[in-house]
Amino acid sequence: MIEFKNVSKTYSTGTEAVNNANFKIDKGEFVFLVGSSGSGKSTLIKLILKEEEPTKGNIIINGKDTTFLKQNRIPYLRRSMGVVFQDFRLLPDRTVYDNVAFAMYIVKATPRHIRRQVPMLLSLVGLSGKAKVYPDELSGGEQQRVALARALVNNPSMIIADEPTGNLDPDTAWEIMTLLNEINMRGTTVVVATHAKDIVDKMNKRVIEIKSGNIVRDEKGGYSSEV
Amino acid sequence: MKFNVIGYLISEGFKNVMKNKKSTFSCLGVMCATMLMFGIFFAIAQNINHIVKIVESEQGMQVFVDVNMPEEQIVQVEETLRNIQVNGTNAINKIRRVSKQEAYDTVKEQLKDHPDAMEAVEVEMFKVSFVINLTDLSYTHDVVSQAEQIDGVVKVTNSENTITTLMSLANGIKMFTLVILTVLIIVSLFIISNTIKLSVHARRKEISIMKYVGATNNFIRAPFAVEGIVIGIASGVISILIICLGYNALANKFLSSSIAQKIQTISLLSFGEMVNLIIIVYILLGVGIGIIGSAISMRKYLDV
Ligand SMILES: Nc1ncnc2c1ncn2[C@@H]1O[C@H](COP(=O)(O)OP(=O)(O)OP(=O)(O)O)[C@@H](O)[C@H]1O
Ligand SMILES: [Mg+2]
Numbered sequence: 001m002i003e004f005k006n007v008s009k010t011y012s013t014g015t016e017a018v019n020n021a022n023f024k025i026d027k028g029e030f031v032f033l034v035g036s037s038g039s040g041k042s043t044l045i046k047l048i049l050k051e052e053e054p055t056k057g058n059i060i061i062n063g064k065d066t067t068f069l070k071q072n073r074i075p076y077l078r079r080s081m082g083v084v085f086q087d088f089r090l091l092p093d094r095t096v097y098d099n100v101a102f103a104m105y106i107v108k109a110t111p112r113h114i115r116r117q118v119p120m121l122l123s124l125v126g127l128s129g130k131a132k133v134y135p136d137e138l139s140g141g142e143q144q145r146v147a148l149a150r151a152l153v154n155n156p157s158m159i160i161a162d163e164p165t166g167n168l169d170p171d172t173a174w175e176i177m178t179l180l181n182e183i184n185m186r187g188t189t190v191v192v193a194t195h196a197k198d199i200v201d202k203m204n205k206r207v208i209e210i211k212s213g214n215i216v217r218d219e220k221g222g223y224s225s226e227v
Numbered sequence: 228m229k230f231n232v233i234g235y236l237i238s239e240g241f242k243n244v245m246k247n248k249k250s251t252f253s254c255l256g257v258m259c260a261t262m263l264m265f266g267i268f269f270a271i272a273q274n275i276n277h278i279v280k281i282v283e284s285e286q287g288m289q290v291f292v293d294v295n296m297p298e299e300q301i302v303q304v305e306e307t308l309r310n311i312q313v314n315g316t317n318a319i320n321k322i323r324r325v326s327k328q329e330a331y332d333t334v335k336e337q338l339k340d341h342p343d344a345m346e347a348v349e350v351e352m353f354k355v356s357f358v359i360n361l362t363d364l365s366y367t368h369d370v371v372s373q374a375e376q377i378d379g380v381v382k383v384t385n386s387e388n389t390i391t392t393l394m395s396l397a398n399g400i401k402m403f404t405l406v407i408l409t410v411l412i413i414v415s416l417f418i419i420s421n422t423i424k425l426s427v428h429a430r431r432k433e434i435s436i437m438k439y440v441g442a443t444n445n446f447i448r449a450p451f452a453v454e455g456i457v458i459g460i461a462s463g464v465i466s467i468l469i470i471c472l473g474y475n476a477l478a479n480k481f482l483s484s485s486i487a488q489k490i491q492t493i494s495l496l497s498f499g500e501m502v503n504l505i506i507i508v509y510i511l512l513g514v515g516i517g518i519i520g521s522a523i524s525m526r527k528y529l530d531v
């Protein structure tokens with residue numbers, strides 16, 4: 001599903017953000033990406049999204065090497081993944097419903113499909129009653145649920161989340177992670193970059209740890225190897 | 228399905244237009260100025276061409292013969308004139324004799340407000356003349372010199388000078404229009420691309436989300452192209468209205484003015500005779516500037 005082969009990324013500033021990364025994430029897996037600030041987690045995620053190009057190595061997504069993917073094919077690659085960020089990235093001038101429907105307009109879905117799909121996802125993330133509300137009338141946790149609904153609405157095969165709970169209190173963060181876990185149970189691959197030590201420990205999933213651009217650990221378990 | 232998507236993109240484009248009212252308005256202003264400028268000079272040039280045609284057909288050429296020429300010789304001169312050839316082809320389309328009486332009457336008519344001026348004038352003092360209509364205006368020069376060679380011909384007048392003056396005036400106006408138009412089109416492009424830039428800036432968050440969700444480049448660009456085209460067409464429509472009202476008012480004023488009254492043969496084109504061309508040019512200008520302007524700013528500011 002996602003495979004990194006000897007991938008390195010050096011920014012034009014000279015920063016070596018990722019150094020010779022090798023890993024494979026299979027369909028249906030749940031993977032945490034951990035590491036201290038500046039270790040290269042976001043860079044790794046940007047490489048998956050093809051927002052950044054690797055300086056070296058190959059990235060294979062859904063069996064296709066994206067290294068030489070044409071610029072105009074990138075949108076279609078991105079349709080196979082739902083993305084969630086720390087800052088939610090909702091459109092403030094649109095209702096919850098429209099924020100989710102927006103993602104469907106973009107892939108040119110039929111109005112009928114949109115009318116069926118959007119309420120279904122709002123119900124999945126537990127926001128059925130808030131369809132007509134604007135983002136600034138929602139709590140942080142609720143906003144992140146909307147973002148999740150938007151990420152999922154086009155049935156992507158994977159969800160890529162960069163610190164999805166970074167702006168949330170521990171209880172709300174736990175709720176969002178649980179939701180991601182439920183989504184994973186339904187068959188969607190989930191990759192989450194996070195600093196939330198307690199949650200990572202509690203969920204006991206596969207953890208890829210990165211330190212100054214190097215992958216130093218890749219195993220099932222807690223946030224760090226030492227207990 | 229397709230209709231739904233197109234409708235969505237167009238409505239997003241209109242939203243852009245409405246959101247940036249200030250820059251939309253300044254953009255409309257400059258584009259209307261461009262189009263009006265074009266319209267004014269186009270109308271002037273068209274009318275000069277029109278007047279040239281009238282002068283060509285109505286004034287023609289006039290050949291005067293000696294005052295004392297006997298009738299037999301006049302007939303001979305008429306025959307010689309009728310058979311003038313240039314490069315082996317007949318140069319004369321029509322020839323009409325103006326008798327002494329007719330010449331006298333014309334002058335009398337022109338001086339009817341001053342009857343005493345005619346007292347000393349007699350019919351016999353006028354020269355017989357021929358009004359000549361050429362098959363092709365480019366023969367004018369040759370025909371004049373041939374006519375002057377004919378025995379008994381004392382004077383040849385023609386409107387060549389008037390026509391060349393008008394033609395060079397029309398050409399000058401055309402050149403001037405072209406220069407002004409080029410400058411204004413460049414200014415319009417700059418202004419409209421700046422408007423689109425502001426619009427892209429206002430929607431940058433939305434654009435970045437669109438990219439993450441997998442919107443194609445064309446899908447992201449379409450609303451901005453629509454914005455450019457809408458502004459372009461709106462300028463076209465406004466300019467058409469202003470030009471139409473302005474032209475009709477000015478044309479009437481000109482026709483009722485004393486100068487136009489003196490030159491009775493002069494008429495102006497009606498707006499309807501020019502409107503088709505102006506509309507086509509305005510639509511092309513509007514849509515063209517709109518598309519190119521938004522393309523410029525998207526290339527610069529919409530890194531997708
Ligand atoms: N666009 C960029 N240009 C240059 N250097 C960058 C760029 N983005 C990130 N970096 C550098 O690359 C390194 C890794 O950054 P990255 O954002 O991947 O870290 P991170 O693990 O996500 O950190 P955090 O946990 O704080 O989000 C850092 O040293 C950062 O300064
Ligand atoms: Mg980061």
